[in-house]
Amino acid sequence: MDSGAGGAAVHAGVDFQQRLVAYFATAMLSEVDVSPMLAVSEPLLIERISMETADSVDDFSLDCHGERRVLVQAKSSPVLSSNPGSEFAAAVNQFVNQFYDDRGTNNLYVLAVGPNASARITQQLRKLLLAIRYDSNAWKRAPLTNVEKDVLNIFSQLVQSFSQERGGCELTDHELIRFAQRVHVATFDMDDSGSDCRTAYILLRVLTRLKSPADLVWSRLVQLCLDASKRRLQIGKDGLRSSLSRFIEDAHEKYEAQSFFEIAQTGSVEAGKEIVLLSFDETKILIAELHRFDGQGKPRVKFANNKCTLQSGEYVLLHRTSTIVGMERYLVKHSQSYADRQVVLMPAVFDADPNLSNAAKARAAWVREKLDQLRDKLSCLNCGKSVSARIATVIEVDDQDHSPDAGIVHEHCVQPMHRVLGEIVSKFAEDNPHLIDFDIKLWVQKLRTGQGLLTGLRGSQNASGARIVWNPDLVETNRRYCIRILLSDGSRPAILRREKVHQFSLSEAKEKVTEFERHLADGLRIGNPLFMSADGRIFGDRSSLAKMYPEESVSECKSAEVVLFSRQIAEEFDRWENYYAPLITIRVGESEELFKIGNAIVFLSDVFQVEKHFLNWAAAGIILPDYYLEIIEDDAAFDIVMKNNLSTGLLAVIDPFLAPDGTVMNGQLVMPIAAAIEASKQN
Numbered sequence: 001m002d003s004g005a006g007g008a009a010v011h012a013g014v015d016f017q018q019r020l021v022a023y024f025a026t027a028m029l030s031e032v033d034v035s036p037m038l039a040v041s042e043p044l045l046i047e048r049i050s051m052e053t054a055d056s057v058d059d060f061s062l063d064c065h066g067e068r069r070v071l072v073q074a075k076s077s078p079v080l081s082s083n084p085g086s087e088f089a090a091a092v093n094q095f096v097n098q099f100y101d102d103r104g105t106n107n108l109y110v111l112a113v114g115p116n117a118s119a120r121i122t123q124q125l126r127k128l129l130l131a132i133r134y135d136s137n138a139w140k141r142a143p144l145t146n147v148e149k150d151v152l153n154i155f156s157q158l159v160q161s162f163s164q165e166r167g168g169c170e171l172t173d174h175e176l177i178r179f180a181q182r183v184h185v186a187t188f189d190m191d192d193s194g195s196d197c198r199t200a201y202i203l204l205r206v207l208t209r210l211k212s213p214a215d216l217v218w219s220r221l222v223q224l225c226l227d228a229s230k231r232r233l234q235i236g237k238d239g240l241r242s243s244l245s246r247f248i249e250d251a252h253e254k255y256e257a258q259s260f261f262e263i264a265q266t267g268s269v270e271a272g273k274e275i276v277l278l279s280f281d282e283t284k285i286l287i288a289e290l291h292r293f294d295g296q297g298k299p300r301v302k303f304a305n306n307k308c309t310l311q312s313g314e315y316v317l318l319h320r321t322s323t324i325v326g327m328e329r330y331l332v333k334h335s336q337s338y339a340d341r342q343v344v345l346m347p348a349v350f351d352a353d354p355n356l357s358n359a360a361k362a363r364a365a366w367v368r369e370k371l372d373q374l375r376d377k378l379s380c381l382n383c384g385k386s387v388s389a390r391i392a393t394v395i396e397v398d399d400q401d402h403s404p405d406a407g408i409v410h411e412h413c414v415q416p417m418h419r420v421l422g423e424i425v426s427k428f429a430e431d432n433p434h435l436i437d438f439d440i441k442l443w444v445q446k447l448r449t450g451q452g453l454l455t456g457l458r459g460s461q462n463a464s465g466a467r468i469v470w471n472p473d474l475v476e477t478n479r480r481y482c483i484r485i486l487l488s489d490g491s492r493p494a495i496l497r498r499e500k501v502h503q504f505s506l507s508e509a510k511e512k513v514t515e516f517e518r519h520l521a522d523g524l525r526i527g528n529p530l531f532m533s534a535d536g537r538i539f540g541d542r543s544s545l546a547k548m549y550p551e552e553s554v555s556e557c558k559s560a561e562v563v564l565f566s567r568q569i570a571e572e573f574d575r576w577e578n579y580y581a582p583l584i585t586i587r588v589g590e591s592e593e594l595f596k597i598g599n600a601i602v603f604l605s606d607v608f609q610v611e612k613h614f615l616n617w618a619a620a621g622i623i624l625p626d627y628y629l630e631i632i633e634d635d636a637a638f639d640i641v642m643k644n645n646l647s648t649g650l651l652a653v654i655d656p657f658l659a660p661d662g663t664v665m666n667g668q669l670v671m672p673i674a675a676a677i678e679a680s681k682q683n
């Protein structure tokens with residue numbers, strides 16, 4: 001390798017490390033739990049990032065809530081090697097040293113690697129470490145493959161030799177296991193199109209509320225993290241926020257109160273009065289202002305069945321607010337509905353301000369607390385869907401038909417008995433009017449472990465225009481059993497489907513195993529045994545697998561067995577949580593049917609391309625009627641949508657861009673497998 005290429009490789013490594021620090025910094029600012037990313041089971045909220053060494057960023061720690069500390073060694077493409085000078089050995093050395101310093105703590109050690117790290121690290125070592133966390137006898141008990149034995153040997157020998165250097169003696173077996181139980185391997189795809197980089201972008205865009213382009217903030221953040229590491233500084237939330245303040249200036253000032261919505265307008269909750277709009281008769285509506293509580297703090301007005309009972313009788317309730325101003329706002333907005341009726345105002349004269357009574361103050365405090373708890377839970381109290389419209393209505397529930405509550409509802413979901421406290425305006429929604437009622441946190445959460453198929457396509461050359469095959473017979477089943485294949489090298493991969501451990505019922509699994517063993521026997525009889533790749537993804541004869549995999553990662557299938565499915569097996573073999581999902585669908589009009597272009601239902605895969613698509617479709621003459629966006633959270637939901645629609649002869653397309661004449665120019669067509677086979681015959 002000439003020095004130029006070597007320099008590029010070093011640069012790529014440094015770039016990975018910087019980006020990883022920036023990624024964690026983003027998660028810290030956004031208060032996102034990073035435990036799923038680090039393959040750790042208990043929640044980890046980062047409070048500070050500390051740089052350990054002056055001249056590189058490959059060594060940092062995440063100081064998390066509850067005194068948890070995670071030491072990270074970041075290596076973009078390490079190779080598992082027993083050479084003490086290798087990158088891998090350097091990381092193990094750091095961990096061993098830390099282990100000596102960490103007696104009495106429960107600190108964790110994470111080897112964070114890029115997608116190009118050797119499979120011996122991302123697969124075999126990861127698997128061995130996972131097994132030992134579940135069962136401290138795993139290495140003795142489980143049958144290990146030759147590759148696994150080799151990996152375990154190299155790892156143990158490195159640990160022991162560094163222990164000898166540091167502590168003057170080797171670790172006991174017990175100590176070695178305790179050490180290994182702290183070590184995690186986690187893979188991060190920090191390329192521009194990588195899933196983790198995309199997640200960071202989304203978080204930044206929400207955080208900055210689109211004040212600045214996310215890539216600009218991202219590069220600034222990467223630079224800040226590099227500076228901090230050079231000077232061995234700690235990166236804390238407050239410092240980082242103020243360094244980025246010119247990008248997130250609005251959010252910065254009232255950060256503590258920052259959430260998707262600013263509930264600022266409800267700052268003073270008024271709880272002492274009832275302002276009610278009543279239907280008096282065909283010609284008149286009545287506005288009454290009433291004391292809410294009596295001297296004993298009991299409600300004076302009864303609300304039930306959308307009616308309001310006063311001393312003078314029972315009336316049909318049209319609207320209910322906490323202030324006169326709120327009622328006026330309602331009437332202005334709905335003046336058309338009441339244009340032919342006379343408004344009769346019944347103002348009250350109060351001896352003292354009803355809002356200052358003890359009962360009112362107690363109730364106001366209770367409501368205030370309820371609203372403070374909302375923060376991220378922005379679903380409508382009425383319909384349950386996410387609320388991210390520009391304006392949402394803050395209400396209190398207090399009637400005889402429902403248990404008391406307070407929260408937000410869609411403007412169109414306000415019910416007559418809802419006691420309207422005010423309106424809130426979302427800055428984010430104001431800046432992103434196309435993201436109607438979109439649950440951005442759910443999206444980010446699902447994206448990290450989803451879109452396995454699309455992520456694979458993004459990395460490939462001819463992604464656009466690709467056809468995606470969907471098999472209607474493979475709808476999600478979550479049964480209790482799975483099948484493991486015993487290979488000649490001693491490994492036991494599980495059978496996957498959509499890159500996830502396939503779960504069967506016991507009878508299905510038994511049937512499959514019988515079928516599989518018959519297939520094996522047939523292969524042996526004709527001298528063409530069945531082989532499988534070590535990652536469990538592909539079966540075939542030796543020669544066809546040899547084209548795709550190096551020889552060492554292909555083995556002969558010996559037998560198959562039915563085993564109980566477990567979380568451990570899933571963690572070991574699942575590549576993605578979801579293969580297709582998350583995706584976005586658009587529901588239109590009063591019927592809320594799925595939006596289609598031609599005879600294809602439309603899915604979108606990137607929340608920040610939504611507007612671009614809308615503009616493109618508009619240019620082709622397709623204007624969306626009233627709509628909202630819906631998240632297809634997981635593959636099970638995707639299968640349901642596909643089944644319901646494709647059975648009626650419709651097609652599906654992901655991310656369509658249209659030519660001006662309305663034909664699909666770009667996008668990924670999703671076809672049922674039968675149609676795909678038919679189409680390939682015709683070509």
Ligand SMILES: [Zn+2]
Binds near residue numbers: 380381382384385410
């Ligand atoms: Zn609603």
